[in-house]
Amino acid sequence: MDEIKVSICVAYYNRSEYVKECIQSLLDQDYDSFEIIVVNDGSKDPLTGQYLDELDDSRLKIIHQENKGFVGAIRAAIEASSGKYIAIQGAGDISLPSRIRQQASVLDENPQVGIVSCLFENVVFGGENDGLRKKRGYNNGRILSSDFLNGSNPLGHGEVMFRRNIYNKVGGYRPYFKFSQDLDLWLLMIDHCEVEIIQEILYERRMFMKDGVSTDASKQFLQKYLAEFARQCYLDRQQYGEDLVEQYGIHGGLFRLRSTALSNFIATKIINALLVDDFKKLEMNLRFAKNEPLTLKLLIAFILVFTFKFKLGRNLGTHFIKKYKAK
Numbered sequence: 001m002d003e004i005k006v007s008i009c010v011a012y013y014n015r016s017e018y019v020k021e022c023i024q025s026l027l028d029q030d031y032d033s034f035e036i037i038v039v040n041d042g043s044k045d046p047l048t049g050q051y052l053d054e055l056d057d058s059r060l061k062i063i064h065q066e067n068k069g070f071v072g073a074i075r076a077a078i079e080a081s082s083g084k085y086i087a088i089q090g091a092g093d094i095s096l097p098s099r100i101r102q103q104a105s106v107l108d109e110n111p112q113v114g115i116v117s118c119l120f121e122n123v124v125f126g127g128e129n130d131g132l133r134k135k136r137g138y139n140n141g142r143i144l145s146s147d148f149l150n151g152s153n154p155l156g157h158g159e160v161m162f163r164r165n166i167y168n169k170v171g172g173y174r175p176y177f178k179f180s181q182d183l184d185l186w187l188l189m190i191d192h193c194e195v196e197i198i199q200e201i202l203y204e205r206r207m208f209m210k211d212g213v214s215t216d217a218s219k220q221f222l223q224k225y226l227a228e229f230a231r232q233c234y235l236d237r238q239q240y241g242e243d244l245v246e247q248y249g250i251h252g253g254l255f256r257l258r259s260t261a262l263s264n265f266i267a268t269k270i271i272n273a274l275l276v277d278d279f280k281k282l283e284m285n286l287r288f289a290k291n292e293p294l295t296l297k298l299l300i301a302f303i304l305v306f307t308f309k310f311k312l313g314r315n316l317g318t319h320f321i322k323k324y325k326a327k
Contacts, residue, residue, distance in 0.1 A: 005033035006104055006161070007083030010091060011073035012040050015208065016047035018092035020055070025094045027057055031101035034087075036060045037077040042067030071173045071181050078164075078172065086167060090158030092125075092206050099202035103161040106196055114166045114193025115186060117143075117155045118202040126209035135201065143195035148187055149231050155195075157182040159203035166192050176245050176252065177230060179223035184230035217281070221269075228259045263292040267301040271321055274308050 008026050012019070026036050036059055040049050052062045063080060065073070078086055085107055087100060099118065106116045124132040138147070138154045147154045160182070170188035177184045186195070233243035233252075244252035266289045273282035286305070289298060304321070307313030 002033065004035050004083045006031070006035075006085045006087055006100055007078070007081030007164075008034055008036045008087045008089055008100065009074060009077035009081055010036065010038045010089045011070050011077060012038055012043065012048060012052070012091045013067070013070075013073070014043045014045045014048055015092040016043070016045045016051055018206070019048060019051040022089070022092050022094065023052075023055055023060070025096075026089060026100075027059065028097055029095065029100045030097050031104065034059065034100055035081065035083060037063070037081045039063045039065060039073040039077045039080075041065060041069070041073035069178060071175050071177065075173055075175075078167070084164055085161055086164050087161040088158055090205060092208065093158045094204040094206070095159075096202045096204070099159070100161070102198055102200070102202060106198065107161065107163060110194075110196065112194050113196045114189055115155075115160060115162045115195040116198065117160050117195070118198040119200055120156055120159045120203035120205050121201055122205050122207055124207045124209065130209075136205070138197055139199070140197070143197060145187070145190045145234070148183060148190065149234065153180075153183050153186075153227070154197070155182065155186060156203070156205050158205055162189065163193070174245060176250060177226050179219065180226040180230050183227050184233065187230055187234040190234075217269075224262065224265050225256075228261055229253060229256050232257055232259075258291065258293050260293055260295050263289070263295040263298045266292060267295070267297040270298075270301040271304060274304060275318065275321060 010022075010026075023036065023038065026034075036057075038052060038060070040052055040062065042065060043049060049064055055062070061080065063076060065076060068076070074088070085104055087103065089095060103116045103118065106113055120136055122134045122136050124130055136156060143154050166189050167185075169192060170185070173181050173185055174188075229252075233245060236243040244255050246252075248255070266285050269285045270282060270289065273279070273285060282305070289301075292298070304317045307317045
């Protein structure tokens with residue numbers, strides 16, 4: 001039997017109604033040499049495990065385990081796989097038929113490339129914007145470390161394929177990063193390979209309003225903090241040869257540097273809390289703001305907090321915020 005070239009790894013938790021469509025999109029790939037490893041990460045919805053077990057295909061391996069979180073599940077999937085290349089698939093997402101073939105071809109033909117992504121569409125499931133589609137992805141094909149360090153993560157995660165040998169070399173996904181584990185991994189790998197984005201939509205990333213990170217404020221907060229810490233870890237490795245997670249493990253975050261990106265993120269949260277009279281979140285965000293450097297946006301947020309104490313100030317402040325957001 002020929003060796004398997006690509007292992008498609010999926011960490012699945014709940015979302016039973018999308019199991020068959022998600023996995024079928026992988027089984028329908030126009031590529032021959034692949035396996036699919038799905039880890040059911042202790043789903044509370046019993047139908048998730050049931051639907052997975054009903055799928056019958058020799059290329060498919062299902063693993064049921066107690067809940068360990070995304071990192072524990074995706075690491076388990078990769079450890080159970082055998083392919084030269086690892087393709088990640090988000091739970092409930094859809095891979096277009098040529099995704100695996102095109103990404104494997106890039107890695108086959110370009111030995112210097114270790115991570116390959118593609119353009120994708122974000123599709124909203126649920127909520128007032130249900131069905132909304134928006135193209136996502138960088139227009140430049142080659143990604144540098146600076147692209148990961150400035151602004152948003154240029155990769156979406158579920159649409160990515162990478163070389164197993166480089167993944168193993170850097171130690172893989174780190175359990176410390178409950179969120180932003182993908183950004184941390186790319187920053188671990190970027191000094192060992194090039195990153196390429198295929199300029200074609202080959203993936204549909206679904207934004208689930210009922211349980212996604214994008215709709216949970218507390219998850220968003222932690223994700224942002226860990227993203228900035230992942231960037232700090234990269235810069236520390238460049239300067240000192242190791243990062244704080246390598247030095248201090250789970251306690252590494254105690255030595256996180258203050259971040260202007262977090263200042264501006266918190267400023268937005270403060271302003272949003274003012275608009276909806278959520279004083280609990282307002283107080284929490286004001287407390288977090290004390291630990292970050294003062295930026296212009298954060299200063300404006302502080303001024304708005306003060307002016308909202310007065311009726312006239314509240315009216316003017318609300319008008320200012322709405323006018324600013326409309327631009």
